[in-house]
Amino acid sequence: MAEVTLLSLPASPFAMSVKMALIEKGVEFATVEENYRASGKSELLVKVNPVTKQVPVLLHRAKPIWESLVILEYVEETWKAQGTQLLPGDGYQRALARFWSNFVITKTGLLIMKRVGDEQLKARDQVLEMIRLMDSEWSKPEYGKPFVFGDKLSLADLALAPIASWKVTFETLGKFEFPDARTCPRMALWLDAIENHPTVQSAILAPDLNLENANIIQKLIKDNKIKF
Amino acid sequence: MAEVTLLSLPASPFAMSVKMALIEKGVEFATVEENYRASGKSELLVKVNPVTKQVPVLLHRAKPIWESLVILEYVEETWKAQGTQLLPGDGYQRALARFWSNFVITKTGLLIMKRVGDEQLKARDQVLEMIRLMDSEWSKPEYGKPFVFGDKLSLADLALAPIASWKVTFETLGKFEFPDARTCPRMALWLDAIENHPTVQSAILAPDLNLENANIIQKLIKDNKIKF
Numbered sequence: 355m356a357e358v359t360l361l362s363l364p365a366s367p368f369a370m371s372v373k374m375a376l377i378e379k380g381v382e383f384a385t386v387e388e389n390y391r392a393s394g395k396s397e398l399l400v401k402v403n404p405v406t407k408q409v410p411v412l413l414h415r416a417k418p419i420w421e422s423l424v425i426l427e428y429v430e431e432t433w434k435a436q437g438t439q440l441l442p443g444d445g446y447q448r449a450l451a452r453f454w455s456n457f458v459i460t461k462t463g464l465l466i467m468k469r470v471g472d473e474q475l476k477a478r479d480q481v482l483e484m485i486r487l488m489d490s491e492w493s494k495p496e497y498g499k500p501f502v503f504g505d506k507l508s509l510a511d512l513a514l515a516p517i518a519s520w521k522v523t524f525e526t527l528g529k530f531e532f533p534d535a536r537t538c539p540r541m542a543l544w545l546d547a548i549e550n551h552p553t554v555q556s557a558i559l560a561p562d563l564n565l566e567n568a569n570i571i572q573k574l575i576k577d578n579k580i581k582f
Numbered sequence: 583m584a585e586v587t588l589l590s591l592p593a594s595p596f597a598m599s600v601k602m603a604l605i606e607k608g609v610e611f612a613t614v615e616e617n618y619r620a621s622g623k624s625e626l627l628v629k630v631n632p633v634t635k636q637v638p639v640l641l642h643r644a645k646p647i648w649e650s651l652v653i654l655e656y657v658e659e660t661w662k663a664q665g666t667q668l669l670p671g672d673g674y675q676r677a678l679a680r681f682w683s684n685f686v687i688t689k690t691g692l693l694i695m696k697r698v699g700d701e702q703l704k705a706r707d708q709v710l711e712m713i714r715l716m717d718s719e720w721s722k723p724e725y726g727k728p729f730v731f732g733d734k735l736s737l738a739d740l741a742l743a744p745i746a747s748w749k750v751t752f753e754t755l756g757k758f759e760f761p762d763a764r765t766c767p768r769m770a771l772w773l774d775a776i777e778n779h780p781t782v783q784s785a786i787l788a789p790d791l792n793l794e795n796a797n798i799i800q801k802l803i804k805d806n807k808i809k810f
Contacts, residue, residue, distance in 0.1 A: 405685070405715055417674050424680045431673055445659055446645050452652045457633070460688065487633055 356384035361399055361411040363388045364559045365567045367464070367516030368422035369410040373557035374512050375429045379437035391570075423455055426509050440512070442503045447496060454488070454502065455513035466528045467520075467568060470576050478528035489538040499540070500547035507553065511544075518549045519558035523568040584612035589627055589639040591616045592787045593795045595692070595744030596650035597638040601785035602740050603657045607665035619798075651683055654737050668740070670731045675724060682716070682730065683741035694756045695748075695796060698804050706756035717766040727768070728775035739776065746777045747786035751796040 360376070362369035362385050376383050388396055388409055395407055402418040403411045412419045412428065419425050430440040441448050462484050465477035491497070498504030501511045517524075525531055535542035548554050559567075574580045588604070590597035590613050604611050616624055616637055623635055630646040631639045640647040640656065647653050658668040669676045690712050693705035719725070726732030729739045745752075753759055763770035776782055787795075802808045 405719060406689075419674075419677045420681050421684060424677050424684065427680060428673065428677045431676070445656065446647075448659070449647045449652050449656045452655060453648050456649060456652065461634075491633060 355413065355416070356382075357415060358383040359413040360385050361388060361402065361409050361413070362386065363390065363409045365519070365564050366409055367520060368459075370516040370519065370557050370559070371422050371512045372410045372412060372425050372429070374507070374515060374553050375426050375440060375509075377553045377557060378440065378507055378512075379429055379433045381429070381433055381437075423452075423459070423509075423513065426455070426512060430509070438506050440507070440509050442508060447503055450496065451503065451508050451510040454510040458484075458514045464520075466524050467571070468575070470572065474527060475529070478524075478530055481524070481528070482530070482533070485533055485538055485541055489533070489541045492544070493540045500543050502544070507551065511548065515548050515551075515554050516558060517545070518554050519561055519564045521545075522561040523565045526565055527568065527572065583641065583644070584610075585643060586611040587641040588613050589616060589630065589637050589641070590614065591618065591637045593747070593792050594637055595748060596687075598744040598747065598785050598787070599650050599740045600638045600640060600653050600657070602735070602743060602781050603654050603668060603737075605781045605785060606668065606735055606740075607657055607661045609657065609661055609665075651680075651687070651737075651741065654683070654740060658737070666734050668735070668737050670736060675731055678724065679731065679736050679738040682738040686712070686742045692748075694752050695799070696803070698800065702755060703757070706752075706758055709752070709756070710758070710761070713761055713766055713769055717761070717769045720772070721768045728771050730772070735779065735781065739772075743776050743779075743782050744786060745773070746782050747789055747792045749773075750789040751793045754793055755796065755800065 358376070358381055360369065360372060360383050362373070364387055373385075386396075386398065388399055399409065399411065400407055402413060403420050406420060408420075410422055410425060412425045414428075414432070419428050426440065441451055462477075462481050466474055466481060469477045492502060501507055503510070507515070521532060532545070533541060571580070586604070586609055588597065588600060588611050590601070592615055601613075614624075614626065616627055627637065627639065628635055630641060631648050634648060636648075638650055638653060640653045642656075642660070647656050654668065669679055690705075690709050694702055694709060697705045720730060729735055731738070735743070749760060760773070761769060799808070
């Protein structure tokens with residue numbers, strides 16, 4: 355097995371964030387793509403992550419690291435001297451980067467995807483409220499642009515960047531359009547920069563493939579065959 | 583206002599963890615205790631944390647830091663040279679510390695408290711399963727004892743240490759007893775060390791006061807007057 359191996363799942367936004375971090379750091383890595391639908395969880399995944407049994411798992415010299423934000427911190431620390439610095443140099447900005455990376459996951463994450471019907475529209479409204487909040491906060495002087503803290507990707511950007519793959523899916527399922535430059539100028543600037551960043555482009559699943567996957571999973575949720 | 587001020591709530595386990603971190607670091611701090619029940623959220627809280635409007639908030643030189651795990655990292659970084667080192671020196675153990683501190687909050691946290699009836703008993707079973715998992719994992723060679731990584735408190739201990747205040751409440755509401763030394767020897771050793779640690783004792787709300795608060799809140803949940 356390679357010195358650095360990532361257990362991933364093609365549509366997992368959490369795995370996409372880790373891929374981006376490794377690319378930004380210039381770390382060579384092998385990828386093992388899980389396929390839950392075809393065959394359930396792999397023996398390897400259950401063996402290296404007996405606690406949550408979820409991707410992403412980073413195997414570094416055979417030691418497993420679990421949970422995307424924990425892995426992002428580990429990548430930044432382990433390869434500190436090379437590639438992009440994923441945490442700002444300023445201590446207060448580091449705290450803000452950690453806050454936002456956790457916020458987008460715990461406060462909304464994949465809610466639109468996990469719900470159906472009216473609950474899905476409620477989740478959509480919650481996501482819209484979050485986008486407005488971010489637009490307002492990220493306009494303050496302690497932040498930069500076009501990314502959250504300036505012209506380089508940080509941990510805060512990486513946690514949210516998989517939206518470049520998921521946006522079409524969210525818009526289609528939630529029956530809405532993401533706020534544009536008139537209503538949320540800061541977020542529109544950020545999203546444009548993210549969607550055009552080569553690291554983001556090379557780490558995400560194509561938006562149409564993502565929607566295709568999502569439609570299959572939505573059908574399984576509606577038929578009560580799976581539950582998040 | 584003091585150079586370091588903590589906005590807290592007496593029964594908040596997240597605020598308790600931050601208090602412990604500040605005490606372990608030897609940082610002097612003032613505390614402003616919120617009282618949601620008497621008067622709703624304070625103007626100060628809404629002003630310094632417009633995003634989640636929740637405690638704990640650490641004000642350091644008037645800059646607000648939000649979310650307990652983000653604050654713990656900030657405290658460790660800002661006062662790195664003094665008091666207890668809250669993150670292990672080894673990179674892999676640091677990742678494990680971050681994983682467990684997040685796990686106890688996101689995978690169980692206050693589920694027993696937030697539910698009533700059958701849902702509460704389901705949450706109890708989930709907590710028991712988590713304790714068994716921790717007992718098994720923390721017995722592995724990459725961990726120490728009696729605390730998660732040895733004889734000093736780390737971030738992983740601090741996230742879970744408020745159980746010293748909440749245990750009686752969980753046991754009473756969930757109608758169970760925490761696993762003892764026969765079934766979960768590693769957790770029993772840990773809990774004993776935590777309950778007797780002077781920093782933990784001085785940072786928590788007394789267990790009987792915690793239960794009294796919890797009973798009032800449980801009545802509000804049952805009467806549909808509040809919802810988590």
